[in-house]
Amino acid sequence: MNDRLQRFMLRGAPVRGEIVSLDASWLEIANRHDLAPPVRDCLGELSAAALLLAASLKFDGALVLQIHGDGPVSLLVVECDASGTYRATVKLRDEQPLLNDPGLHALVNQHGQGRFVVTLDPRTNSPNRQPYQGIVPFEGNTVAQVLERYMQRSEQVPTRLWLAADGRRCAGLLLQRLPDEGGTATAGDTDAWARMQMLADTLTREELLNLPSEGVLKRLFWQEPLHDFDRRACRFACSCSRDKVASMLRMLGTPEIESILAEKGSVDVRCEFCNEPYRFDAVDCATLFREGVSPTADHRNQ
Numbered sequence: 001m002n003d004r005l006q007r008f009m010l011r012g013a014p015v016r017g018e019i020v021s022l023d024a025s026w027l028e029i030a031n032r033h034d035l036a037p038p039v040r041d042c043l044g045e046l047s048a049a050a051l052l053l054a055a056s057l058k059f060d061g062a063l064v065l066q067i068h069g070d071g072p073v074s075l076l077v078v079e080c081d082a083s084g085t086y087r088a089t090v091k092l093r094d095e096q097p098l099l100n101d102p103g104l105h106a107l108v109n110q111h112g113q114g115r116f117v118v119t120l121d122p123r124t125n126s127p128n129r130q131p132y133q134g135i136v137p138f139e140g141n142t143v144a145q146v147l148e149r150y151m152q153r154s155e156q157v158p159t160r161l162w163l164a165a166d167g168r169r170c171a172g173l174l175l176q177r178l179p180d181e182g183g184t185a186t187a188g189d190t191d192a193w194a195r196m197q198m199l200a201d202t203l204t205r206e207e208l209l210n211l212p213s214e215g216v217l218k219r220l221f222w223q224e225p226l227h228d229f230d231r232r233a234c235r236f237a238c239s240c241s242r243d244k245v246a247s248m249l250r251m252l253g254t255p256e257i258e259s260i261l262a263e264k265g266s267v268d269v270r271c272e273f274c275n276e277p278y279r280f281d282a283v284d285c286a287t288l289f290r291e292g293v294s295p296t297a298d299h300r301n302q
């Protein structure tokens with residue numbers, strides 16, 4: 001099946017929707033990390049949700065969803081953009097065993113210290129555009145519930161999400177109530193928002209994971225006049241590079257790098273998202289700092 005996101009509108013009513021299903025791209029992520037099923041599924045749901053939200057926000061840049069956990073999972077991250085490119089990773093606390101079938105709460109908010117952070121990074125050359133970051137209270141025991149609360153509080157757009165993931169696939173459905181601009185076209189269908197939610201609430205996890213997107217829409221909304229379909233492909237891509245790792249090593253500073261070199265003979269960094277290894281030997285490290293120092297400072301140091 002294809003990895004893609006599809007958007008649709010409900011004719012004559014201020015309701016829009018999106019449906020996403022991720023197969024090959026999700027397998028690339030799931031296979032790169034050896035995760036227990038509850039953690040993997042949580043990351044999959046967050047991935048589907050990130051792509052749905054990125055496509056619904058009128059925003060040019062990267063959307064980053066992060067859950068900082070106080071339980072067995074210390075961090076879940078998904079980064080994506082409106083073009084459908086995404087990457088995702090998890091950090092675990094090794095010492096904490098997983099309970100049987102833990103919910104989101106047991107994974108990341110055991111002591112009430114879990115934080116959910118939404119970042120919109122404009123990725124523009126304009127120096128004045130700062131990233132927006134919002135910290136969301138942890139309300140709800142599923143990724144969908146937490147994000148629904150976020151959309152209600154921050155964007156003030158009534159939004160519902162249905163998400164599911166397993167080892168093969170992750171998928172999600174989003175419904176959003178648009179501001180009613182008082183147009184005559186929308187006057188006739190006043191219960192559309194309630195009706196669409198009620199229909200979508202009948203969707204099972206198995207259907208979301210096993211039916212193609214068109215099948216889900218047909219099963220739920222076969223009597224509804226959906227239109228304006230727009231499809232986009234989704235794919236996994238990592239933005240890591242040797243240059244980015246080099247900048248990070250420069251920030252660590254010479255003493256730290258020299259101490260790692262003395263101990264291990266090289267500095268080895270592995271990308272947390274795609275597992276790509278980057279090795280800097282003694283010669284690479286020396287070049288790193290020569291490149292990083294401006295000629296004036298270099299001269300002063302001699």
Ligand SMILES: [Zn+2]
Nearest residue numbers: 238240271274
């Ligand atoms: Zn990478």
